[in-house]
Amino acid sequence: xxxxxxxxxxxxxxxxxxxxxxxxxxxxxxxxxxxxxxxxxxxxxxxxxxxxxxxxxxxxxxxxxxxxxxxxxxxxxxxxxxxxxxxxxxxxxxxxxxxxxxxxxxxxxxxxxxxxxxxxxxxxxxxxxxxxxxxxxxxxxxxxxxxxxxxxxxxxxxxxxxxxxxxxxxxxxxxxxxxxxxxxxxxxxxxxxxxxxxxxxxxxxxxxxxxxxxxxxxxxxxxxxxxxxxxxxxxxxxxxxxxxxxxxxxxxxxxxxxxxxxxxxxxxxxxxxxxxxxxxxxxxxxxxxxxxxxxxxxxxxxxxxxxxxxxxxxxxxxxxxxxxxxxxxxxxxxxxxxxxxxxxxxxxxxxxxxxxxxxxxxxxxxxxxxxxxxxxxxxxxxxxxxxxxxxxxxxxxxxxxxxxxxxxxxxxxxxxxxxxxxxxxxxxxxxxxxxxxxxxxxxxxxxxxxxxxxxxxxxxxxxxxxxxxxxxxxxxxxxxxxxxxxxxxxxxxxxxxxxxxxxxxxxxxxxxxxxxxxxxxxxxxxxxxxxxxxxxxxxxxxxxxxxxxxxxxxxxxxxxxxxxxxxxxxxxxxx
Numbered sequence: 001x002x003x004x005x006x007x008x009x010x011x012x013x014x015x016x017x018x019x020x021x022x023x024x025x026x027x028x029x030x031x032x033x034x035x036x037x038x039x040x041x042x043x044x045x046x047x048x049x050x051x052x053x054x055x056x057x058x059x060x061x062x063x064x065x066x067x068x069x070x071x072x073x074x075x076x077x078x079x080x081x082x083x084x085x086x087x088x089x090x091x092x093x094x095x096x097x098x099x100x101x102x103x104x105x106x107x108x109x110x111x112x113x114x115x116x117x118x119x120x121x122x123x124x125x126x127x128x129x130x131x132x133x134x135x136x137x138x139x140x141x142x143x144x145x146x147x148x149x150x151x152x153x154x155x156x157x158x159x160x161x162x163x164x165x166x167x168x169x170x171x172x173x174x175x176x177x178x179x180x181x182x183x184x185x186x187x188x189x190x191x192x193x194x195x196x197x198x199x200x201x202x203x204x205x206x207x208x209x210x211x212x213x214x215x216x217x218x219x220x221x222x223x224x225x226x227x228x229x230x231x232x233x234x235x236x237x238x239x240x241x242x243x244x245x246x247x248x249x250x251x252x253x254x255x256x257x258x259x260x261x262x263x264x265x266x267x268x269x270x271x272x273x274x275x276x277x278x279x280x281x282x283x284x285x286x287x288x289x290x291x292x293x294x295x296x297x298x299x300x301x302x303x304x305x306x307x308x309x310x311x312x313x314x315x316x317x318x319x320x321x322x323x324x325x326x327x328x329x330x331x332x333x334x335x336x337x338x339x340x341x342x343x344x345x346x347x348x349x350x351x352x353x354x355x356x357x358x359x360x361x362x363x364x365x366x367x368x369x370x371x372x373x374x375x376x377x378x379x380x381x382x383x384x385x386x387x388x389x390x391x392x393x394x395x396x397x398x399x400x401x402x403x404x405x406x407x408x409x410x411x412x413x414x415x416x417x418x419x420x421x422x423x424x425x426x427x428x429x430x431x432x433x434x435x436x437x438x439x440x441x442x443x444x445x446x447x448x449x450x451x452x453x454x455x456x457x458x459x460x461x462x463x464x465x466x467x468x469x470x471x472x473x474x475x476x477x478x479x480x481x482x483x484x485x486x487x488x489x490x491x492x493x494x495x496x497x498x499x500x501x502x503x504x505x506x507x508x509x510x511x512x513x514x515x516x517x518x519x520x521x522x523x524x525x526x527x528x529x530x531x532x533x534x535x536x537x538x539x540x541x542x543x544x545x546x547x548x549x550x551x552x553x554x555x556x557x558x559x560x561x562x563x564x565x566x567x568x569x570x571x572x573x574x575x
Contacts, residue, residue: 001498001532003077003084005049009069011572013559015046017534021523023552024536026504026561041561042570043536044503047150049074053087054144055120058094065091068575079498081126083109087119127497128177136169136190138177146178146486147497149479151505158475159464159482169193172459178486179453180427181460182420185413189459192409199402218396225389232386235379242372248363255359258352265349269342276338283331286324410457417455428453434488438481439466442517443474449481473510480506480518484525491529499532507541516543523555 006014015024026041048056048063053076058064064074070091077086084102097119100111114122124130124140145162149155154164160171169190176186421428432451439449449466464482466474483500490496500522507515519535523546526533545551562568 001079002050002534003079005046005053005074005076007049007074007571008072009572011567013042013561013570013572015557015559015570017532017557019530019532020526021519021555022532022534023519023542023556024534024561025539025542025556026536026563027539028563041563041568043538043561044151044505045570046536047148047501047503048152050076050148050501051145051150053089053097054148055116055123055141058089058091058116062091062094064089065094068573069571080123089116127495129495130177136173136187138174138183142170142174143178144497146174146483147499148501149483149503149506151503156476156479156503156506159479160462168458171462175462176460178490179431179462180489181424181453185417185420186459188413189417192406192413193458195402195409196406199399199406202399218393218400221389221393221396225386225393228382228386228389232379232382235375235382239372239375239379242375248371251359251362255356255363258356258359262349262352262356265345265352269345269349272338272342272345276335276342279331279335279338283328283335286328286331413459414455414457417460421453421455421460430492431485431489434485435464435481438484438521439477441521442466442477442481442514449478451482451485473508473514476506476508476510477514477518484522487531487533488525488529491531496531498530499534500526501534502536504536504538504541507537512543515541516545516547519543519552519555520546520548520550523550 001019002017004014004016006012024043024046026043045063052058052062052064053074063069073088073090075086075088077084079085080101083104084106086100086102088098088100089096095116096113097116098111098113099119099122101109103109120140121133123144128138128140128143130138130140130143142162145153145155149162153162155162157164160175169186172186172189173183175181177183435451436448443449443466447467449464451464452462454461454463464478464485466478466481468474480502483502487496487500491498502522507518510518522533522535525531542552544553561570566574
């Protein structure tokens with residue numbers, strides 16, 4: 001339980017608490033003006049002070065590090081692991097706390113200044129028995145927040161959340177711990193969600209092209225990889241069998257020159273053959289040409305030429321025969337020359353062709369060193385491509401395999417959670433029964449509330465509901481019943497904080513009858529189960545009596561707060 005909350009502020013209202021129900025009351029005085037508000041009394045700030053002293057964050061924007069509070073300390077005396085402990089924290093050094101432990105007779109047994117992180121570890125161990133740390137483990141700060149809800153954090157919006165932006169894993173892990181479920185299953189669900197989140201990020205990146213060179217379709221990549229490997233093997237074999245010819249460049253140039261010479265000879269041979277054919281044709285014409293005699297022509301015409309004319313004709317005929325003979329001699333000589341050239345060129349061409357063939361065979365048997373280097377460079381490039389494809393293929397296989405494994409893991413966890421809940425029904429029974437009885441006391445004329453723990457495909461789902469009726473503020477009363485349920489369960493274990501603190505905001509929208517019933521229930525359970533129930537209330541919203549006839553004033557702390565003046569609030573000043 002909490003014994004005292006105090007501060008070095010000169011006019012701070014030191015609050016001293018007792019066992020059972022404690023009501024911190026904020027009065028409206030006759031002198032208060034319309035500009036005064038009950039929020040100015042500091043009721044909600046009491047919650048902030050308690051969080052501050054129980055290891056809460058104190059970032060630069062924290063009110064404890066801002067003027068005028070930054071120059072002062074706050075302290076609390078409370079029970080921790082069976083001993084009285086005083087914890088003090090200053091705004092100027094928020095990373096450290098001074099912890100004083102007392103003996104049973106009130107003497108100082110130990111005093112040390114430790115870091116806030118060390119303090120949280122001690123609180124985790126001595127309040128909840130938490131020892132394990134690491135990713136997604138239950139934490140003291142999250143667990144204690146169910147017993148010390150903040151209105152500013154949205155702590156009264158739903159029973160299972162102490163913070164409006166509380167993550168699913170944080171709810172599941174910490175409530176599994178507080179309700180006695182298998183925490184490791186809840187942590188396994190979060191590990192699965194993290195893996196799925198990473199896979200989803202990869203999937204989106206791959207679909208968007210950002211990872212197109214890393215992740216792909218395994219089937220398509222397998223085909224592409226097979227083709228690339230075959231091409232690489234072919235190139236590698238060619239490079240391995242390649243013979244370097246030192247004179248390759250010289251031989252290659254000679255083969256090229258010989259080819260050009262052969263083409264020139266072929267052109268000449270074709271030309272000579274055409275010319276030879278023409279000569280032979282001309283020779284045939286010369287050999288068959290014999291003009292008919294003039295006398296014969298006239299005889300045929302029955303005309304007798306005179307002897308003088310015949311003598312002249314014979315002279316012409318002799319000249320003609322001489323010309324024909326000369327033409328024949330020329331053609332015969334030219335034919336012999338061209339035939340000789342043809343034979344010579346053909347023989348030369350065949351000789352050169354044989355020489356060129358030898359050169360080509362030599363070139364085909366190997367190549368230049370530069371060609372080998374080019375082959376090797378090409379093979380190296382193909383090797384890089386193959387490695388890239390193999391890497392992408394391996395990634396794709398791993399990616400698709402991981403997707404399948406995640407689906408199987410989700411099914412496995414769902415089955416394990418179902419079995420675990422079935423096996424832990426006896427552990428959960430008290431929580432179910434307490435919640436139902438509390439809601440029955442508050443709303444006897446309605447269907448009773450239910451605390452339900454379901455196994456879903458996203459981990460344990462915990463709901464605390466009271467069916468809606470005509471009464472206002474039922475959602476807030478769901479929170480009330482859930483919190484009272486938790487503190488009762490932990491008090492029966494003789495562990496836990498030993499206190500439950502509710503801000504007046506919890507009773508906003510709750511009608512006076514339910515408000516009085518809630519205060520009486522809190523008083524009864526606190527007395528019966530041995531815990532402390534601290535409530536902050538506004539005087540004009542507080543019933544005079546409890547349903548059992550007890551006077552509310554008997555539970556109100558002597559130190560009252562007021563919303564009037566500069567020093568009426570908890571801090572003794574306005575800021």
